[in-house]
Amino acid sequence: MKLSAKRWISLIIELFLMGVAVVTLISYLPKKAEKAKYIFLFIGDGMGNPVVSLTESYMSYKEGKLGGERLTFSSFPYFGLVTNHSADRAITCSAAAGTAIATGQKTNNGLLGRNPEGEPLKSFAYDLKEDGYKIGIVSNTPVNHATPACFYASPEQRHHHYQIIQDLAVSGFDFFTGSGIKGYFGNSENDPDCQKLLTEAGYHIYWGQEEYEQRTENSEKTILCQSHNKGKEAKEYFVDGFERKDSFKLPEFLSACLDSFGDEEPFFIMCEGGTIDWIAHANKTIPTVKLVQEMDDAVKVAYEFYLKHPDETLIIVTADHDTGGVAIGWGNEWMGDTLNWGILDSAWNAAGGRNTLEWEENRKLNESAHIGWPTSHHTGDNVPVYAIGKGAERFNGKMDNTDFKSKILAE
Ligand SMILES: [Zn+2]
Numbered sequence: 001m002k003l004s005a006k007r008w009i010s011l012i013i014e015l016f017l018m019g020v021a022v023v024t025l026i027s028y029l030p031k032k033a034e035k036a037k038y039i040f041l042f043i044g045d046g047m048g049n050p051v052v053s054l055t056e057s058y059m060s061y062k063e064g065k066l067g068g069e070r071l072t073f074s075s076f077p078y079f080g081l082v083t084n085h086s087a088d089r090a091i092t093c094s095a096a097a098g099t100a101i102a103t104g105q106k107t108n109n110g111l112l113g114r115n116p117e118g119e120p121l122k123s124f125a126y127d128l129k130e131d132g133y134k135i136g137i138v139s140n141t142p143v144n145h146a147t148p149a150c151f152y153a154s155p156e157q158r159h160h161h162y163q164i165i166q167d168l169a170v171s172g173f174d175f176f177t178g179s180g181i182k183g184y185f186g187n188s189e190n191d192p193d194c195q196k197l198l199t200e201a202g203y204h205i206y207w208g209q210e211e212y213e214q215r216t217e218n219s220e221k222t223i224l225c226q227s228h229n230k231g232k233e234a235k236e237y238f239v240d241g242f243e244r245k246d247s248f249k250l251p252e253f254l255s256a257c258l259d260s261f262g263d264e265e266p267f268f269i270m271c272e273g274g275t276i277d278w279i280a281h282a283n284k285t286i287p288t289v290k291l292v293q294e295m296d297d298a299v300k301v302a303y304e305f306y307l308k309h310p311d312e313t314l315i316i317v318t319a320d321h322d323t324g325g326v327a328i329g330w331g332n333e334w335m336g337d338t339l340n341w342g343i344l345d346s347a348w349n350a351a352g353g354r355n356t357l358e359w360e361e362n363r364k365l366n367e368s369a370h371i372g373w374p375t376s377h378h379t380g381d382n383v384p385v386y387a388i389g390k391g392a393e394r395f396n397g398k399m400d401n402t403d404f405k406s407k408i409l410a411e
Pocket of ligand 1: 046094277278281323378
């Protein structure tokens with residue numbers, strides 16, 4: 001059968017229109033979300049909503065106001081609330097919460113990077129590493145403390161610090177920071193110390209700013225610690241020590257990692273304000289506020305990076321759990337009473353920017369300021385999540401801490 005010229009033309013037009021229809025239809029199909037090229041995940045250990053509100057109340061007081069001041073991260077456009085119970089407890093520990101965030105699965109309190117049956121779980125940082133991302137694990141606690149460890153280790157128990165360092169040594173991750181290393185000398189005389197173990201695994205450890213400034217190579221695998229912990233067991237708890245002159249503060253740790261990474265290759269940086277938890281366990285009000293502000297200063301470093309790469313950067317700020325359940329208003333008159341930040345601020349300044357008060361004295365000081373700490377432990381409150389940048393809308397509304405993995409990987 002022979003087609004006429006007219007029929008040929010109409011056939012070509014029909015095919016063309018069908019093609020246009022198909023292309024139009026495809027463009028309306030939901031697109032697979034892509035993950036951001038640069039991903040920052042901030043975890044304030046113990047930084048629940050009460051602690052954030054406390055900090056903003058103090059910031060407002062310093063401005064002569066009753067309220068209204070905001071941290072950088074609480075000004076982000078997307079906000080959600082995160083449930084954070086563990087597999088076996090209503091109130092989580094850092095290891096179980098960090099495991100849920102890093103692996104998307106709940107586990108029991110006391111377990112790290114393993115499910116309740118004791119099987120190792122995979123942190124999404126390894127998925128990103130396989131996708132060509134550089135990985136930075138930034139914290140101001142020891143590099144092998146619970147929260148950072150959840151992103152690269154699966155020890156049999158959270159306190160098996162030497163085993164965590166052995167996992168770090170084979171992680172292949174690019175940049176670690178922390179106050180020092182726990183389990184530094186190993187479990188027996190036969191174990192090489194952590195300096196030797198990590199050096200043999202290809203890591204260069206710098207202890208303090210002086211050593212770091214004298215480095216000759218910028219592309220090597222790096223561990224950056226405070227100078228005062230060089231060659232020894234990292235001290236875990238401190239109450240008033242964050243004013244040490246030789247210290248990297250959290251923003252400086254993050255800047256060092258960011259400078260090392262640059263912006264050519266994709267990266268993921270987990271940045272933990274880990275000492276907020278420690279100081280909130282001690283119910284020290286002004287030091288808690290100062291450490292939340294220090295974390296906010298680190299968020300500012302990421303935010304400046306975001307402003308240069310707004311279409312490719314995602315910043316998430318959250319907490320693993322709340323610590324202390326601090327109440328803004330305690331023992332007040334019925335209605336109309338107020339806080340007395342001045343009394344706390346004066347005590348802080350009089351002691352030279354420290355709070356070395358013993359438990360009972362500190363409790364009385366808090367009470368006189370009308371600040372109440374109902375517990376020195378973790379609470380089961382929902383924690384906040386704030387987000388800005390590419391894919392930030394996924395962090396809007398209510399979620400569970402096991403949702404972070406899929407939201408970050410845009411699965
Ligand atoms: Zn804690």
